[in-house]
Amino acid sequence: MKVQSGGSVASPTLGRQRKRTRILEAAVRVFGERGYFGARMRDVAQAAGVADGTLYLYFASKEDLLTAILEEYAQAFVERARRDCQDLADPRMQLRRVLERHLLSLEQNRALAAVFQIELRHSRRFLRRIAKGQVAQYLLLLQELVARGIQEGIFRPTVDPRVAARAIFGAVDELVTAWVLAHRPASLAAQLEPLLEVLLYGLCTEQPAHAHGRRGEP
């Protein structure tokens, strides 16, 4: 009835970390499937193969468990996105790379995507926490990326980096949410190019006058 904790446990801390991860992954699965409110702590415990009380040795409350999912996964994502950018010079490529990661990483773990797109947003308090934390970091990354592009003359100077960052985030976010909700979801990554098409070059065939002017110079 008890699961052995791996062949060789180097240190109690290691075993502890492992169990924590097991619970966290179980929570992602259960919250992803039944929703945060639909899931009972007991469901998570069973999915993780531990007793009810054990959950509370690793997480202070149901809400803390949800928060931990956010922090565990989102932080890693933002950090990785930032590293990805460093390898590339062209801000257009940077943007492509970041959004590609965004789409791919969520496409790989649909339950996690469901938690991110749905469960982490069911209350103002949670939305605020996210908005001030990881999402703020992500927005900052995008904003800097856009600002750099403008400095380098690759992006149009009339663009407002803050609004652009939000627009980019909102656009990707909406695509992911639609994908999470779809019963037979199409490929998420496949939507990267059409999205970039709009974000990079916009809808219009012609550049606005002020941009034209600049471009026209020899």
Add this chain to the structure above:
Amino acid sequence: MKVQSGGSVASPTLGRQRKRTRILEAAVRVFGERGYFGARMRDVAQAAGVADGTLYLYFASKEDLLTAILEEYAQAFVERARRDCQDLADPRMQLRRVLERHLLSLEQNRALAAVFQIELRHSRRFLRRIAKGQVAQYLLLLQELVARGIQEGIFRPTVDPRVAARAIFGAVDELVTAWVLAHRPASLAAQLEPLLEVLLYGLCTEQPAHAHGRRGEP
């Protein structure tokens, strides 16, 4: 012990409609302030000035009440947006007008905005309902708008109207959510132009080659 509702009731249906509306508006206020889960039916009843049980004469359940808010307000919005478009020929102006309405109408009623951006999205089931209903209509409107723009040669033919529609929606939606969450929100409508700047002309200073080529032809 009860006060009759006015000396002459024109029609029972009319009075009924009025009370329904009163409840609905109360629900918007209460859900907006305390959140859907934080709000008790009793709170709504008190805010509407009716007894607990009365709510159930107009709405089948708490969830139905939330759904009714969606249908009551969102439908009107989409219809209006569609009518707005008919008066304008240029798809760029149409897009501007639609998004302007979007921002303005939510800026005017912050509680309603909170319900739309937060409360209506706390479960997969609800998100699906929205996605298939009013949002689908809205996306269709945007998609048609984009497609028409392409046909008319004003929007770039390489743009995918479906992805573009979602990107547009996602971008506005994100701006509104940020505004709802902000403690001291800046003007929402003021973000229209910077947003359009990106959506219509994109980030890049140069149009992509294929668009160039086509545009360059005599």
Add this chain to the structure above:
Amino acid sequence: MKVQSGGSVASPTLGRQRKRTRILEAAVRVFGERGYFGARMRDVAQAAGVADGTLYLYFASKEDLLTAILEEYAQAFVERARRDCQDLADPRMQLRRVLERHLLSLEQNRALAAVFQIELRHSRRFLRRIAKGQVAQYLLLLQELVARGIQEGIFRPTVDPRVAARAIFGAVDELVTAWVLAHRPASLAAQLEPLLEVLLYGLCTEQPAHAHGRRGEP
């Protein structure tokens, strides 16, 4: 499955009072039998013939229910004791009457006695609440009674009324507790006279010198 609330309900308030009383009496029975901690709210609800939730329409919490028992019964007791005293002139008779009531009223309702002697004392917080409330009133009554007796020359002037009051209370209280705990309890009221014998005249055959002296004066 539902119990009609009396033949004719004059006012909803009256019915409410009745139900409150029914719950209170049920609580006395259940707490008396199983103890406060051993009793579940559900037990009380069943004993009262109401649903779990109904308890909370009348009492804010389990603890509040216990508190209500104290206030409902103890206050009435102290008030009655005070009235009893007014009819009598001799402080010796007053004391006899008060203690008689004390013993008789608890002998009549053993469950209530159990709650008073045991359940209401299981935590420092509760003991304090009692000590500052009803018991304080009772002690005051006794203290005044003793002081009056001294003034009238019937009680010895060397007695400290405060200590005497506590001693009296403690002595009776101990008798009652022993009676509550006994499996085959002897009559409680029958112990009144032997108790008074000690309290009024003490253990010693001789009065102490100073009392003697004063008494000897013409």
Add this chain to the structure above:
Amino acid sequence: MKVQSGGSVASPTLGRQRKRTRILEAAVRVFGERGYFGARMRDVAQAAGVADGTLYLYFASKEDLLTAILEEYAQAFVERARRDCQDLADPRMQLRRVLERHLLSLEQNRALAAVFQIELRHSRRFLRRIAKGQVAQYLLLLQELVARGIQEGIFRPTVDPRVAARAIFGAVDELVTAWVLAHRPASLAAQLEPLLEVLLYGLCTEQPAHAHGRRGEP
């Protein structure tokens, strides 16, 4: 990872006894401060500087721990009281000495007093256990003391030794409880004389007729 308990352990039994005592003293402190129900076994373990599980190597359960406190301290007290009496001839002095010990020993260890006056009384089962054990012994001691006093003609023959013993115990007990509950407690021992004043000579200035008569005879 563990520190051996001293270089040379005289006997394992001795070390064991020591640890048992350490746990017991910790329990008195913790129960006294937080109350029996408010205290968790972990609190006791930490206060004693041992692991949770270790408690169960010395005491079978939480309740057993409480019981052990009772037996450890109360037995010693009663035995000592009995020895104290043997040194004195006058039952009045014996009573004074016993009650003085009672008050002094509890005044010296307030946490222990709290456990005795409050924690050991929170359930009928516990009260019974006490009543049949140490308190019974104490009552017996008092009862014998009174009976002896009567035999010797020092205490009034009309006094019922059983009731008197309970009255005496109840009176002292009440004083101690009040002292434990007080936020700024006055000296407990200082209340000995006023208490004896009442217990030995009663409230009344005159001895009852039957006592008088007997005393008056040559």
Add this chain to the structure above:
DNA sequence: AATGAATGAGCGTTCATTCAT
């Protein structure tokens, strides 16, 4: 139609106790 008192299912959390190491 309206009321609002009553219902009762449902769940997060605690903590005494166990037992593998």
Add this chain to the structure above:
DNA sequence: TATGAATGAACGCTCATTCAT
């Protein structure tokens, strides 16, 4: 002998919903 991570039973309370009046 000692540890402390793991266990899991137990329960007060809330609140959407019903229904007698």
